[in-house]
Amino acid sequence: MNEARLFYPPRSTGMVFHLLVMMALFGLGAWGLWRASEISIGLALFLYLLPVLLALILLPLLAYRLYALRSARYLVERDGFHLIWGMRVEDIPMQAVIWVKPIEELGIRLPLPWLRWPGAVVGVRRLRDGRRVEFLSARSRRLVVIGLPEKLYVISPQDPQAFLQACRESMELGSLSPMPSRSVYPGFLLARVWQTPAARSLILIGLLLNLTALSWVILAIPARASITLGFGPGREPVPAARLLLLPVLSISFFLMDFFLGLWLFRRTEAQTSDHPWLGTLRMIPGRTTAYLLWLCGVIVSSLFLTAVISIAR
Known part of the structure; x- marks a missing residue:
């Protein structure tokens, strides 16, 4: 025994x-x-x-x-x-x-x-x-x-x-x-993610989109005193620095998606089913859920970049 x-x-x-x-x-x-x-x-x-x-x-x-x-x-x-x-x-x-x-x-x-x-x-x-x-x-x-x-x-x-x-x-x-x-370190997980083409591509695309949005804003702010965000009463102009809100929010969402995706990447279907708060995702293998989450991160980052370009042009 x-x-x-x-x-x-x-x-x-x-x-x-x-x-x-x-x-x-x-x-x-x-x-x-x-x-x-x-x-x-x-x-x-x-x-x-x-x-x-x-x-x-x-x-x-x-x-x-x-x-x-x-x-x-x-x-x-x-x-x-x-x-x-x-x-x-x-x-x-x-x-x-x-x-x-x-x-x-x-x-x-x-x-x-x-x-x-x-x-x-x-x-x-x-x-x-x-x-x-x-x-x-x-x-x-x-x-x-x-x-x-x-x-x-x-x-x-x-x-x-x-x-x-x-x-x-x-x-x-x-x-x-x-x-x-057996010894398992957190770095092993990052190595496995990096060796997976789909995961590596999604993460790199999301990172590139966020860096592009941030660079665009940094270059656009000194060239103008104010911008119009497109919402609020009368569409009144606001300080151009407020445009920084968009890339910062985009990076925040991207980081949340990235780390939650890492956590899900290493979970098996049986482990995921132990957490009913995951709702309908609990029957999806952890790796598939991670891909979906990173894909959502790419989509959200694309939307933020589109908004930045539209406002700053």
Whole structure:
């Protein structure tokens, strides 16, 4: 019998932190975009666009870290360990494990990841002897360390004592059959997407459309003081800088489509069916859904580019 025991990291604090920071960034980006649309070209315009740029960069990172925390789990069985943290997966054969112990019993202080926050203590550091230390944890205390000859894994089960007890029981029972060692990194997914001609073409077309729209606006704004967007009472002219709204919105939609498509790309039909909120898409294989989403991104970007050209000409 090879019954697996499932453990989760503490989630509540990290999820609240991620959601609050994401809402703050979204509000800051929206404020910067609104202020940028109210003024003319100049230094102030670019200063107001900085929060927008910051939000576009950090929101996808925080969204992935939130997803990784939500999906994180540790499985212990007689044949080994399964460590899952978002798109990072590590399968460790039991025969490769030397020991499992609380971090307090190590006798040395492990360096924590440089970039960390509640719910995302994730990263790789090195000890003085050259061994790699990989953190897949949600907190910086009450950690458990899995020791291998050349690497340490640091995790944060909600109940460390129950996890250690499960490890002792599994080690005492012994392995039934050797578990193959497996390491999956988020970068592997990007490589698979890039190697798929349809996905690569859709993403590159969408990126090219957005860069074209942004370049067109940057060149058009200095040449005119005002523009007519075509809606509002009396079709009154507005500052030309407001045209920046269109490429910024287009890029925002494109990024949302891109990252959601990445998530769907790696999901199988069975996994997708576990999420009823996907509605009628839940019966479509994840890869097909990703293609449809990226195609929608291309269509939306085309519409925004058409609007930019029509208004700025």
